[in-house]
Amino acid sequence: MSPYTRYLWLTLGVVCCLLGVIGALLPLMPTTLFLILAAACFARSHPEWHRALLEHPHFGPSLRLWETQRAFTPAGKRAALIGIAAGFALSIWLMAGHPWLQAGLFAFGALLATWVVRRPSIAKLAMTKK
Structure with missing residues (x-):
């Protein structure tokens, strides 16, 4: 490199x-x-x-x-989904009067949340230090 x-x-x-x-x-x-x-x-x-x-x-x-x-921990996955929901809800609210932007934000937030949900969850006890 x-x-x-x-x-x-x-x-x-x-x-x-x-x-x-x-x-x-x-x-x-x-x-x-x-x-x-x-x-x-x-x-x-x-x-x-x-x-x-x-x-x-x-x-x-x-x-x-x-x-x-x-993979994520279950708590990490919950935190990510709450953050996505709150962040995109605020962004959509701030874009009032711009329906295309709101729709785009909603679609992107939904895709991001779907991606997070589809990632595996592994409990902290199952994690090992490398």
């Missing part, structure tokens, strides 16, 4: 990590999604940071579960 490509992956990873931190503080912004993207970027650019994310005491188990099995 060229140094330029590695730098782009690293930059994208840092941006996603910062968005994940912001998401941990703001109620309707996702956290884990951005941290999953950050981990993927760091895996390509900075293996030490990737490992640090996977070993994080709070976010690490969910990130490892996603990397190894492409």
